[in-house]
Amino acid sequence: MVGIISYGVYIPRYRIKVEEIARVWGGNASDITGGLGVFEKSVPDLDEDAATIAVEAARNALLRRKINPVDIGAVYVGSESHPYAVKPTACTVGEAVGATPNMTAADYEFACKAGTAAIQTCMGLVKSGMIKYGLAIGSDVSQGAPGDALEYTAAAGGAAYVIGNDDPIATIHHTCSFTTDTPDFWRREGQDYPRHGGRFTGDPGYFKHVKGASNLLLEQTKKSPKDFTYAVFHQPNAKFPQKVARDLGFKPEQIKPGLVVPHLGNTYSGASPIGLAATLDIAKPGDTIFVCSFGSGAGSDAFDIEVTDAITSDMFHRNAAPGVEKLLKDPIYLDYALYAKHKGKLVMQA
Known part of the structure; x- marks a missing residue:
């Protein structure tokens, strides 16, 4: 059975409060926080980008379990903020963690679901026997134009997953996807900031695709929401995942452990992977986890995951790397001027 061998997360310490923006x-800060359910968001340091975040998340994954990096046969990094338009982030990550040059590597881009698409690709390669381990990462330093609605939530962070079939800590029983050509969000070549279709982001964007993939997985697995201990949905804000969970029949206590967006913001490709990591941080053997990502453009990937006894065995050391809750503690708050400097919105002229 193919599943998660290890996982790691990285979140910058810097934050900006929604009320400061x-x-x-x-x-009106109260209207924004009340409507979105987001109170603050993470901000990258001056020397951090999607590549450095991906490397740190991958290194944290390898801290938790003794894996020979040369056995990693594939590295895929999903992001919509790759530092180079033409220069793969995945190669940098592979070399940084010590993977052999005898590997396949590529960058993925599908708005906020590129990280889960990378997990699916690694699953296929492992299951076919082409590789022993695959490293799938969702990492972003999300963009939002000054004053745009996106600026209140666009955050920074990432999660890395080692996929294999050698005593996984969580088995991925099934995955499926739901995809259409729905241009609710886009960024053209050369543009610094994305644009969005406003009211179309909810429907026919987020809700149609998350419900489409979720219902498809439940139908294919012949399961219902009550068969899962926890559930994680893409979280561009706190309102959307709570509503879609309720509409699908999941209870608030099922999504609570993975709902980290109120004090993290929307980490785009890292959003649902970080939510899954937060859930794995507290999961016990036998727990079942439903996951559904969303990426504008538009599509969703859904997963049926079951935690195994390996998560509490001597081969896996959950406390060897910081969990999501710890990474969200002790933030350093910035005012808007320093935030703009960190995000490259203020550039010193020569």
Whole structure:
């Protein structure tokens, strides 16, 4: 059975509160936090980008379990903020963690679901016998134009998953996808910031695709929401995942452990992978986890996951790397000027 061998997360310590962004642009902070359910978001340091975040997340995954890096036969990094338009992030990550040059590597881009698409690819390669381990990462330093609605939630962070079939800590029993040509969000070549279809982001974007993939997985596995201990949905804000969970029949306590967006923001390709990591941080053998990502453009990937006894065995050391809760503690808060500097919105002229 193919599954998760190990996992790791990285979240920068810097934060900006939603009320600070609202102070600059004249918005009502209480309306924003009440509507989105987001109170603050993570901000990358001056020397951090999607590549450095991916490397740190991957290294944390390898801290938790003794894996020979040369056995990693594939590295895929999903992001919509790759530092280079033409220069793969995956090669940098592979070399940084010590993987052999005898590997396949590529960058993925599908808005916020590129990380889960990378997991699916690694699953196929492992199951076919082409590789022993695959490294799938979702990492972003999300963009939001100054004053745009996206700026209140666009955050930084990433999660890495080692996929294999050698005593996985969590077995992935099934996965499926639901995809259509729905251009609710886009960024053209050369543009610094994405644009979005406003009200179309909810429907026919997020809700149609998350429900489509979720219902498809439940139908194919002949399961219902009550068969899962936990559930994780893509979290661009706190409102959307809570609503879609309720509509599908999941209870608030099922999504609570993975709902980290209120104090993290939307990490785009890292959003649902980080939510899954937060759930794995507290999961016990036998727990079942339902996961459904979403990426604008648009599509969703759904997963049926079951935690195994290996998560509490001597081969896996959950405390060897920081969990999501620890990474969210002790933040360093920035004012808007320093935030703009960190995000490259302020550039010193020569």
